[in-house]
Amino acid sequence: MSGAMNLLIGLAMGFSLVALASSRLPSVIRAAAFQGMILGVLPLLLEAKFHWLVVAVAIGTITVKGFVIPSLLRRALRAANIDREVEPLLGFVPSLLLGAAATVGAAALATVLPLRPEHARSLLVPGAFATVVCGFILLIARTKAISQVCGYLMLENGIYLFGLLLINSTPLLVEAGILLDLTVAVFVIGIIVDRIQREFDTLDTRKLNSLRE
Amino acid sequence: MISLLLIALPLLAAAAAFAWPGERTRPWFLPAAGGVHTALAFWLLANPPVLARDAWFGFDPLARAVLPMVSLLFLVCSIYGVSYLRLRSERKNRVFVTALLVMIGLLSLALQAQNLGLLWVAAEATTLVTVPLLHFNRTARAFEASWKYLLVGGTGIALSLLGSFCLGYASLHGGGNGDLAFTALVAQGASLTRPWLITAWVLLLAGYGTKMGLAPMHTWKPDAYGEAPGMVGALLAGGTTTMAFVAILRVKQVVDAAGAGDMTERTLLAFGLFSMVVAALFLLTTKDYKRMLAYSSVEHMGILAVGAALGGAGVWAALFHVWTNALTKGALFLSAGNLRRAAGAQTSDLVSGLAWRAPVSARIFVAGLFAVTACPPFGVFFSELKIILATFQMDNFFAATVFLGCLFFAFFGMGRLVFAIVDGRPRTANRPPGERIPEQPGVILPPLLFLGLSLWLGLAAPALLRAAWTAAAAQLPLPPP
Numbered sequence: 001m002s003g004a005m006n007l008l009i010g011l012a013m014g015f016s017l018v019a020l021a022s023s024r025l026p027s028v029i030r031a032a033a034f035q036g037m038i039l040g041v042l043p044l045l046l047e048a049k050f051h052w053l054v055v056a057v058a059i060g061t062i063t064v065k066g067f068v069i070p071s072l073l074r075r076a077l078r079a080a081n082i083d084r085e086v087e088p089l090l091g092f093v094p095s096l097l098l099g100a101a102a103t104v105g106a107a108a109l110a111t112v113l114p115l116r117p118e119h120a121r122s123l124l125v126p127g128a129f130a131t132v133v134c135g136f137i138l139l140i141a142r143t144k145a146i147s148q149v150c151g152y153l154m155l156e157n158g159i160y161l162f163g164l165l166l167i168n169s170t171p172l173l174v175e176a177g178i179l180l181d182l183t184v185a186v187f188v189i190g191i192i193v194d195r196i197q198r199e200f201d202t203l204d205t206r207k208l209n210s211l212r213e
Numbered sequence: 214m215i216s217l218l219l220i221a222l223p224l225l226a227a228a229a230a231f232a233w234p235g236e237r238t239r240p241w242f243l244p245a246a247g248g249v250h251t252a253l254a255f256w257l258l259a260n261p262p263v264l265a266r267d268a269w270f271g272f273d274p275l276a277r278a279v280l281p282m283v284s285l286l287f288l289v290c291s292i293y294g295v296s297y298l299r300l301r302s303e304r305k306n307r308v309f310v311t312a313l314l315v316m317i318g319l320l321s322l323a324l325q326a327q328n329l330g331l332l333w334v335a336a337e338a339t340t341l342v343t344v345p346l347l348h349f350n351r352t353a354r355a356f357e358a359s360w361k362y363l364l365v366g367g368t369g370i371a372l373s374l375l376g377s378f379c380l381g382y383a384s385l386h387g388g389g390n391g392d393l394a395f396t397a398l399v400a401q402g403a404s405l406t407r408p409w410l411i412t413a414w415v416l417l418l419a420g421y422g423t424k425m426g427l428a429p430m431h432t433w434k435p436d437a438y439g440e441a442p443g444m445v446g447a448l449l450a451g452g453t454t455t456m457a458f459v460a461i462l463r464v465k466q467v468v469d470a471a472g473a474g475d476m477t478e479r480t481l482l483a484f485g486l487f488s489m490v491v492a493a494l495f496l497l498t499t500k501d502y503k504r505m506l507a508y509s510s511v512e513h514m515g516i517l518a519v520g521a522a523l524g525g526a527g528v529w530a531a532l533f534h535v536w537t538n539a540l541t542k543g544a545l546f547l548s549a550g551n552l553r554r555a556a557g558a559q560t561s562d563l564v565s566g567l568a569w570r571a572p573v574s575a576r577i578f579v580a581g582l583f584a585v586t587a588c589p590p591f592g593v594f595f596s597e598l599k600i601i602l603a604t605f606q607m608d609n610f611f612a613a614t615v616f617l618g619c620l621f622f623a624f625f626g627m628g629r630l631v632f633a634i635v636d637g638r639p640r641t642a643n644r645p646p647g648e649r650i651p652e653q654p655g656v657i658l659p660p661l662l663f664l665g666l667s668l669w670l671g672l673a674a675p676a677l678l679r680a681a682w683t684a685a686a687a688q689l690p691l692p693p694p
Binding site for chain 1: 436
């Protein structure tokens with residue numbers, strides 16, 4: 001069980017790096033979507049017996065992270081009719097190297113933090129921290145609004161991964177509320193992207209610079 | 214029961230306002246809901262209920278110490294809102310009114326939340342519902358402000374969720390059941406695993422510190438306050454930031470109970486003083502009088518953090534300061550909104566002589582300047598005095614020196630800008646010289662009321678409020694001598 005889980009978490013970490021290395025927006029969106037779907041499967045592996053709430057959480061996560069949000073992002077991409085190049089502030093190789101360094105750092109951090117025996121051999125904690133940091137890098141090292149949204153999505157994915165540590169202890173009410181809230185957050189971001197496009201005819205956040213000292 | 218009404222009533226009013234057909238009559242939902250909400254909050258202030266141990270939310274001492282203020286702030290802003298939305302009748306107000314009512318409902322939930330998870334959900338929802346409010350003017354600059362608010366605020370709120378999870382894991386690893394209820398976490402005390410506890414504190418302080426607007430996570434604030442309508446700025450500066458401050462106090466209570474009080478005090482003091490220094494520096498240079506209010510808010514959030522870091526008397530003073538700062542800022546934001554409408558611009562390059570063009574609002578703005586920079590007998594003077602006294606009691610002369618220095622520079626910087634726009638030959642961006650703006654009582658009385666409240670808190674803060682602050686400060690453990 002834990003072998004399969006670690007494999008999937010490793011794959012998810014790989015998709016963070018794929019997103020960092022992609023030069024085209026559709027492939028960044030795809031990487032984030034695949035990562036979201038992998039995360040959706042994880043709760044099923046984590047639970048020994050099939051509880052309907054866990055299944056519902058898994059289906060909800062896969063639908064939202066894997067299909068709804070990516071299709072919203074693609075729609076924004078089409079509506080904006082923008083150039084699909086990513087335009088990094090920080091080059092692909094440096095961001096990839098940073099992402100790799102973050103992954104190593106996360107693994108190192110996870111060995112420092114004490115873990116419960118059942119989590120000791122799992123990649124959940126390093127995977128979560130690595131995904132959060134990669135999301136951060138994507139968020140700040142890219143100029144286009146859509147890639148920033150993808151970065152935010154990966155940040156969320158990392159946090160979700162960490163939340164799996166607590167899936168048995170926190171009431172599912174909180175879990176469901178969290179899922180809903182994060183979804184709406186990205187939804188609203190999508191709408192704003194749409195608005196920004198209408199106002200500026202571009203999704204380049206470097207143009208958002210009239211408010212400054 | 215009434216504590217539930219505080220949350221449910223505005224949400225129901227929001228649903229009704231959303232369905233209401235009349236564009237001109239819809240704004241009246243704001244003062245109606247605000248009035249009942251304030252009456253309920255003050256009734257609870259006078260008759261505090263007993264909290265069930267396993268309640269998800271409730272009117273506990275900390276909520277009692279601040280929620281009536283948020284309620285009062287909303288009520289006065291909502292009175293302003295009726296006149297404001299009449300002046301801006303070219304804009305549809307359905308979303309604006311609904312979002313405002315949802316916001317006060319969610320703030321009531323967040324302030325009363327007894328569970329870290331529930332607190333987070335309310336804080337996240339508050340962030341989302343603020344976006345259409347910032348967006349009200351629909352200009353390119355308003356879009357930019359909303360985008361930055363959502364990106365920075367969203368990242369902050371994501372970090373605070375990660376921090377909440379870390380705290381849950383600290384409990385789980387320490388032999389608890391991962392319950393995120395504050396009473397359970399405090400009861401677990403020192404058995405929370407230390408490395409996870411520290412990680413959680415760092416993430417939660419960064420996350421809720423972003424919402425509160427502590428430097429260096431304050432970057433959304435000048436943009437948002439600069440572009441939002443005045444009443445939204447007032448609610449953000451007095452309501453949302455108060456929610457984040459209360460969240461930090463509640464987490465601090467847990468971390469202190471686990472025996473890491475030294476760390477929380479050092480970090481809060483560092484963030485607080487750093488915020489004050491950053492704000493003072495920007496106040497010396499900014500030319501935009503609405504962004505100036507944002508930096509002033511950063512400064513006052515720093516003051517709150519310093520107060521919270523001092524423990525005991527400092528927390529008491531910080532809770533006092535939550536009231537005085539929010540109500541004084543209300544006067545400033547509402548009068549700044551009036552000035553912005555009268556002048557059509559908001560920088561000292563384009564605007565001057567507003568004392569002639571909008572005489573009453575300009576006078577309120579100047580009085581508000583003196584009130585917020587702690588001139589006696591306004592409330593801010595007394596609350597800041599208490600915080601300085603607390604630094605002396607703790608023999609922290611370094612903090613006292615930086616604190617007083619920043620207050621001086623902030624006064625200098627704000628005074629410079631306020632008199633630059635108020636004095637001089639009348640000059641605006643949008644109107645021919647010589648035209649005066651009619652100032653309706655509906656947009657003049659609410660900021661005057663705020664000034665009156667600020668004076669009242671300074672001269673005669675009622676014993677009931679003092680008792681509420683004492684009870685809340687006693688809930689947080691005192692620092693080791």
